Amino acid sequence: MTQDEINREEASRNLKWFIDKVYPGRWLMVGMSRDGRYMVQVYGASARDPRNKDRILTTKGGKVIVESSSGAPVARPDIVFYDAMDETAHLWVVTNGQHTHDIITRHNERPGDLMATLFQRDFEDDLPNGTSRIAGTCIRIGKATCFELAMLRKSESSNACDRIAYAYGDMPPGYGRFISTYVGDAKPLPPFRGEPLLMPLGNTIDEVLESYWHDFTRQHRIGIAVKFIPLEWGLGMLSAVKTMNTLTKGQTPAGA
Numbered sequence: 001m002t003q004d005e006i007n008r009e010e011a012s013r014n015l016k017w018f019i020d021k022v023y024p025g026r027w028l029m030v031g032m033s034r035d036g037r038y039m040v041q042v043y044g045a046s047a048r049d050p051r052n053k054d055r056i057l058t059t060k061g062g063k064v065i066v067e068s069s070s071g072a073p074v075a076r077p078d079i080v081f082y083d084a085m086d087e088t089a090h091l092w093v094v095t096n097g098q099h100t101h102d103i104i105t106r107h108n109e110r111p112g113d114l115m116a117t118l119f120q121r122d123f124e125d126d127l128p129n130g131t132s133r134i135a136g137t138c139i140r141i142g143k144a145t146c147f148e149l150a151m152l153r154k155s156e157s158s159n160a161c162d163r164i165a166y167a168y169g170d171m172p173p174g175y176g177r178f179i180s181t182y183v184g185d186a187k188p189l190p191p192f193r194g195e196p197l198l199m200p201l202g203n204t205i206d207e208v209l210e211s212y213w214h215d216f217t218r219q220h221r222i223g224i225a226v227k228f229i230p231l232e233w234g235l236g237m238l239s240a241v242k243t244m245n246t247l248t249k250g251q252t253p254a255g256a
Helices: 003-020 099-109 114-118 205-215
Strands: 027-032 038-046 055-060 063-068 082-088 091-095 133-141 144-154 161-168 175-180 197-200 221-230 240-245
Touching (some): 003 175, 003 197, 003 205, 027 091, 091 221, 114 161, 144 175
Antiparallel strands (some): 063 082, 091 133
């Protein structure tokens, strides 16, 4: 088999795994468009509790913001509301929490590796789940690219924080690497473990958005955001971001 055939088989198997998962929680992906012209970031959010489904993904410039749909008060706004995507010079960030701001701030003050930035945080303080904080970055300096994924996850053997990071010097066109907070619906919620999964990516922002919206479990999904970042910058060439949501602004989820 050729490497491309191996990649297609692996990505197809992983996509089926994703489709079959009842509850992935929040998840993200970094990779390359199929034509190799764009770095790609994908973010997805889901929830089981109707009160936690009271969220939508909105955009402001290069940011993707997770905010309330109805405006109703929540018990933990520090966990449920945050910038899921942001960007600064040479760096594009996607996370499931307020550590987006940590990564952007440190990069602007003193560029460094992703894990060093995240040492000031642990997993979320929602025991017994201990929801993982996950993050992904795309870096472009000159002709060089780098893709990073990191996870702050509750240890299997204690309440300590395991800190795991992966860096990819390149990504094959048409594929991305995926991590999520959970891998199922149980008590406590089982966290993602193992190396980030190879997943397929399309050629356009609409193709990626619509395919993963369709594959994302309908029972719990909140929204999806996709960002395309051009490798070759020119006049009018800016990162593009689009979202799809279960709710619309002002709508209250059923059962909330």
